[in-house]
Amino acid sequence: MSGHLSVDEETLSRRAQAREAVLGPSSFTVSPSVLSQPLLEWSESAVWDVWSHPDLSINHRCLVTITILAIQGRMEQLELHVRGAFNNGWSSEQLAQWVNHLAVYGGVAAAAAALGVVQKISGEGKG
Structure with missing residues (x-):
């Protein structure tokens, strides 16, 4: 550099x-x-x-990051970081609870879009 x-x-x-x-x-x-x-x-x-x-642990940073990305509507980056969450041991159940929490504090629209990302990644066998 x-x-x-x-x-x-x-x-x-x-x-x-x-x-x-x-x-x-x-x-x-x-x-x-x-x-x-x-x-x-x-x-x-x-x-x-x-x-x-x-x-701050990787898992805590992951939680913060996916929440911010979901609220901002940055689905391409969210997909990347949801994969990272699964890679770091997050379960589908934990991500489902995250989506519920996101709906309350970030809005239903953000949560619905994020749920689509989680379901897509989970369907790839990551969850």
Whole structure:
């Protein structure tokens, strides 16, 4: 990453472990371009530094993330993170309770859309 401070191996390892825990071992990669490179560099550090911080567990961060994504209507990202929830041991029953809770505090429309995502992922054998 040209023009940036170098990052130590421990930080890189912590980020990689968090990414794999959230997205699974076959997490997606994006081919950088002139347009995407700055965003990729920023997100690689900012996102995975947040996810790997030890003061909040991956499962707690997952709960926060899927709730925010559902309320924002970001279904493509929600799908990615619901897969991550299943990868981290969440059950279909836990996600069903999350959808119910989401309906109360985030709205029925957000919960209904999120339920569709959960059912799709669950149908793929992840739940």
